[in-house]
Amino acid sequence: MREWRFVLSKKWLGYLGIAVAFAIICVLLSHWQWDRRSENLALQDKLDANYNAKPVSIDSVLPTLHSYDSSDEFKPLRLTGHYLTSKTYLARDISYNGYPGFDVLVPLQLASGRVFIIDRGWVATGNDHDYPDSIPTPPKGEVTVVARLAPAQGDVPGRTDPKGVNEVARIQPADIAKKTGLTAYTAAYGKLKSETPSPGAANLPKPALKPQVDWSLNLSYAIQWVMFALAAFGFLIYVIRQEYDARYSDEEDQRWLEEERERKRQKRGPTDADIEDHELDEAGYSSSRPGTMIGR
Template sequence: MRSWRFLLSRRWLGFLLVVVLLAYACWWLGTWQFHRLAERKQSNAVIRTNEARDPAPVGDVLAPGRAVGPDQEWRLVKATGTYDTADTVVVRYRTRDGDSGIDVVVPLVTGDGTALLVDRGWMASQNQGAAASDLPAPPTGRVTVTGWVRVNATDGTDVTDHSTRAISSAAIAPTLEHPVYGGFIDLKAEDPAPATALLPVELPELDNGPHFFYGLQWWFFGVLAVFGFLYLMYDEWRAAQRDEPTVREEVLEERKRKRAAKSAHKQAVRAAYERERAKERTGR
């Protein structure tokens, strides 16, 4: 019975290294997806809890210059003040159902002079933005707003000519004359109601996403790579055990035949030589 020595060949050692690296990569990617699933579940639990709670005074949740904590996002808060429409900020490139549009952020100056950034909602528009005169006016005078707390964006937050691509109180605050609460809110309701309302912000989906199936998929690929290697290894070992000669054995057999033919030729020449010598002796 042949041994497994072929596994020590350079070809099989290289093959084994590739399979080990591939299996490790699939295991790591699957684990990463399951970690993302755990984070998604934790985030969804926080959102469900916060959405179910009664609105809290904005000062109990937010503070000027303080970042929003991960357990505070989507918490409902309530604030009363006056909209500062002169410092309205347009958020570009906000699509909805395939339509281009903008979000409209208006600072609400509360009773103690601190401004709360309120994303009042979405309206259809060219992605470049819209003129201030085209924006629906918010309620005038004293307004009470209720909204969901949101964390500042980190990319695309630069403010130019009252326009930005993502909302961040840290980027908008330097353009205002008031201190600004950290984070911002997505508007849920205004009292009194505006003459023309913007489309409200869409709440996040609270499903678990595709992470579980992606994780299983990556692990399946890793197991498939290992079993594929084992099958090919067994197949080569089995081929060596068959009764039919392998290529190497055929080569050896061919060499044996050539040596036998050469030996037979030498013997024939020698026999012919001996016969000729015998004839010479007889003739004498």
């Protein structure tokens, strides 16, 4: 074991300290990713609970035109009114399963006179132009709508509403209210779940997809950081072994060669020269001094 005492030198103790420090950082990062996973799982549970909740009145979650609480996201609202079809807007650059298109935004005027923007769903970009081939029309007259609550989208630098068309760059009810002069809820809008009476499948855009919080990446990163910590010690052991080989490999190789020669000799058995020497010894001759008789 004396050969391994070099690992107790300041240099190798310093390397060990670096490996330990790196491993501690990796463990802390792994723990952080694990906490993020737990947070995302809790967020998914909350979204699932809201998504599957029974519909409530708009006044119970939006008491004023400008109020919104993120804890109410995706809660279904039951609203009764009539669509203002002539004031339909299209939200540009909306992706649906990887395909480009638009979301159809139609104001729903309630009995109170207030307007709540309904996102009726997605339609594809046209085959030969940069707008839909057709826009499904909502039911006429009084309609009961169930829509899931969603927050108004924020601004994106460099993106502005196209001029001269009923299109918007972001889904912002306040922007639509300003363009139309309507008294609307400005902090949130609704993603359509159902309409009564139903306009039929032909007049329904594709509904919004159920939200999913991706927590699998957090789990993967947590495991990876633990593996990095273990790899640090594995690399240190590898470097120590390389140093050991550089110091003592010649002696070990020579010892191994001698042992290998002896093993092969014993496996092969005595040679003719060995047998002859043995017979000469038995006859009284010294194999080390040929021709000399040793008296008995």
